[in-house]
Amino acid sequence: PNHRPRPDPARSKYTDSYRVTGAFLNYLMEKQSDQLVKQLNAAMRQGRYRPELWKELTGKTVDELWTKFAEDAAKR
Numbered sequence: 001p002n003h004r005p006r007p008d009p010a011r012s013k014y015t016d017s018y019r020v021t022g023a024f025l026n027y028l029m030e031k032q033s034d035q036l037v038k039q040l041n042a043a044m045r046q047g048r049y050r051p052e053l054w055k056e057l058t059g060k061t062v063d064e065l066w067t068k069f070a071e072d073a074a075k076r
Contacts, residue, residue: 009070014062025067032058 014024028036039057043049054062 009066010074014066014069024069027067027072028058031072032065032070062065 012020014021025037033039036057040049040053043053051062053066054060058065060068
């Protein structure tokens with residue numbers, strides 16, 4: 001983890017690329033639930049994905065989660 005590149009959330013968005021999205025998902029797995037990616041993946045494979053699923057699984061929208069990620073990244 002210490003050798004991973006860190007995206008700049010001030011210039012990035014969770015939809016940008018593998019590196020940015022991967023860092024965001026990794027952060028969420030550490031801060032929210034280590035099962036989050038598995039849950040999202042299962043929902044997508046079963047055709048149950050919808051944007052509201054983020055709030056159901058984490059209590060926050062994906063945009064709220066990104067804002068928290070950006071705030072925490074700025075502290076590092």
